[in-house]
Amino acid sequence: MSKKVTQIVEELVIPILSELQMELVDVEYVKEGKDWFLRVFIDSEKGVDIEDCGNVSEKLSEKLDEVDPIPYNYFLEVSSPGAERPLKKMSDYEKAIGKQVYVKTYEPIDGEKVFEGELASFDGSIVTINIMVKTRKKTVEIPVDKIANARLAVTFH
Template identity: 35%
Template sequence: MATIEQRLTDMLRPAVEATGFELWGIEYVNAGKFSVLRLYIDHENGIDVDACAEVSRQVSAILDVEDPISNEYSLEVSSPGLERPLFESEHYQRFVGEQAFVQTRLALNNQRKWTGEIVGVENDVVVLAVEGKEQRLAVNNIQKAHLIPQFD
């Protein structure tokens, strides 16, 4: 069964792409009256406030008609930023060689949190170099992940 984020991604991606932006990913945090639907958008020329407002207008219209979330929520549209969240296999592949933090849904070797270098992706399995050892993490077991910015 698809998660709410997957259903929303399928529903909203065409509208975001029609505005000329990439829908990088969606997070939905269900917290009763304080729930948040967060869309991350990207573009090769960067993201500014006007871009976020434009996408917000387009997405809001669809959400008003489709009404996929039954409770109240706030809509946020933003750039992925420096600590770019990673949602799909392609995201990990794009950032091979970068440092990342990954939290899994289920523990592997009694551990759910991993920090290391993204080595690659093989058949929807992220290969992360953690303290000199390769750790293989299935994308569908990753609860959340983001890049760790490196400053020289």
């Protein structure tokens, strides 16, 4: 297989989502125990409900049956990314400015690898986060290529 399963699925699902005025957040193809799961996370400006997920699942399932890119039996799951949605694309970071985020880096920055705070800005290569250290606000700049994973963070006050 020259293309990864996730790439093929992205190519199949993006036209479906465009037609429905939705966006693709992420695609995962993972083995858990003895079972394979193909997970497609979708969102839209108005949010996503169970009907939306069912509709996309049905349309995508038809396309997957035609192309048949996966040699194993698998479970297809289409869902919303939830409140702690991952930040993967440049546009995800741009939309998250002003929101609480959780960022984990590959290597320490200022002696830390985990940062949680308000995403202050994003210039395409640097993520700037305002974090609270006890009672003091600190600004941290993190190069995007040093980020292992990032997501929106739910905070309780």
